[in-house]
Amino acid sequence: MTLDWKRIAAELDARGWALTGPMFTPEQCATLAALYDQPALFRSRVVMARHGYGKGEYQYFAYPLPEPIQSLRMSLYPPLAWITNRWAERLGEERRFPETLAEMLERCHAGGQARPTPLMLTYGPGDYNCLHQDLYGEHVFPLQAAFLLDAPRRDFEGGEFVLVEQRPRQQSAPQVVPLGQGEGVIFAVRERPAEGSRGVHRRMLRHGVSEVRSGRRRTLGVIFHDAT
Numbered sequence: 582m583t584l585d586w587k588r589i590a591a592e593l594d595a596r597g598w599a600l601t602g603p604m605f606t607p608e609q610c611a612t613l614a615a616l617y618d619q620p621a622l623f624r625s626r627v628v629m630a631r632h633g634y635g636k637g638e639y640q641y642f643a644y645p646l647p648e649p650i651q652s653l654r655m656s657l658y659p660p661l662a663w664i665t666n667r668w669a670e671r672l673g674e675e676r677r678f679p680e681t682l683a684e685m686l687e688r689c690h691a692g693g694q695a696r697p698t699p700l701m702l703t704y705g706p707g708d709y710n711c712l713h714q715d716l717y718g719e720h721v722f723p724l725q726a727a728f729l730l731d732a733p734r735r736d737f738e739g740g741e742f743v744l745v746e747q748r749p750r751q752q753s754a755p756q757v758v759p760l761g762q763g764e765g766v767i768f769a770v771r772e773r774p775a776e777g778s779r780g781v782h783r784r785m786l787r788h789g790v791s792e793v794r795s796g797r798r799r800t801l802g803v804i805f806h807d808a809t
Contacts, residue, residue, distance in 0.1 A: 586660045589767060593664060593724070597786050598744055598758060598768035601726070605763035610730040613650075614799045617701045622647055624696065629710065635789070637708035639802075641700045650699055654803050657726060658682040661767070661805070665723045671774040671781050678722060682805060685722060689807040694718040698804035702790075704740055705797055710790035712745055714771050717808035725770050730799040732762040737796030742766060747785040749777065757791075770804075 584601055592599035605613065616622055617640065624643040629635045642650065662678045662685070669676055679685050689695070698717060702710070715725060731737055742758040758766050768788060775784045790798075 584660075589660075590664050590667075593767065593769070593773070596756070597746060597773040597784065598756070598766055600758070600760070601728075601765040601767065603761065603763045604728060604765050605730070607732070607762060609649075610763050613728075613801055614701075614730045616647060617703060617799065623701075629708075633711070634713070635708065635710040637702065637704040637710065637790075637793075639700050639702040641808075642697055644697050646697060646699060650801070650803070654699060654805065655682050657767075657803065658685065658805055661722075661724045668723060668774050672783065673781075685720075685805060686807060689718070689720045692718065692720050694720055694807045694809050696808040698802075698806065698808050700802045700804075702800045702802060703797065704737075704790065704793045704799075706793055706795050708798075709740075709792040712743070712787040712789040714787055715802075715804055716771065717804075717806060720806050721770060722805040723770055723772070724767055725805065726765050726767045726803045727760075728765040728801040728803070729760040729762055730801060731797060733760070736762075737793055737798040739792050739794035740798040741791045742788070743791055744768060744786055744788050749782060749784075 589599040622642055623640040626640045628638045659680060662680055666677050742760050744756045746754045748754060760766055769786045772783045772785050774781050
């Protein structure tokens with residue numbers, strides 16, 4: 582699928598998240614979701630309730646990443662790097678992000694962040710994910726993506742993807758992202774630039790998932806920096 586990067590960039594600038602449109606067919610979603618039951622593909626499993634993260638569980642993939650996850654990570658990175666470098670310029674930062682995923686991962690690995698971060702999450706009735714940020718170390722790529730593998734209102738009820746933005750001198754603003762099966766949301770990991778009366782400032786964001794009322798909800802998460 583060819584993404585509308587002009588629209589995506591404009592929406593990320595305006596609110597810190599953007600939908601991709603459908604990326605996977607229902608059949609492809611089922612194939613991806615089935616990877617969760619192949620433990621050899623993963624490096625670790627996290628039961629969220631044990632750590633106070635919410636309820637549900639997720640697994641981090643091991644290297645080498647399976648297809649199409651590896652290709653997806655590589656293809657999404659370059660246009661997102663262009664967007665994040667525009668953000669850095671607007672914020673007056675000297676840092677810039679490399680043009681390719683390989684260079685970004687080389688930077689991570691040189692800094693001691695060598696564990697892959699793409700992951701698969703699964704939620705059942707009563708499960709949810711507390712608001713958080715996926716940072717994992719000093720080297721943080723500012724954007725990430727999540728792809729919904731089940732169909733809302735058919736496979737599960739509830740389980741909305743939620744973003745909360747902290748605004749200077751105002752109360753935090755929640756946003757519910759209307760994801761469909763096979764669709765992705767690209768969103769800020771930690772912060773985004775925003776225009777204000779005093780010029781450009783940083784707005785902090787956290788993301789999570791509301792309680793699943795029934796059924797099963799599975800998600801593929803694609804993060805572009807690796808972990809310590």
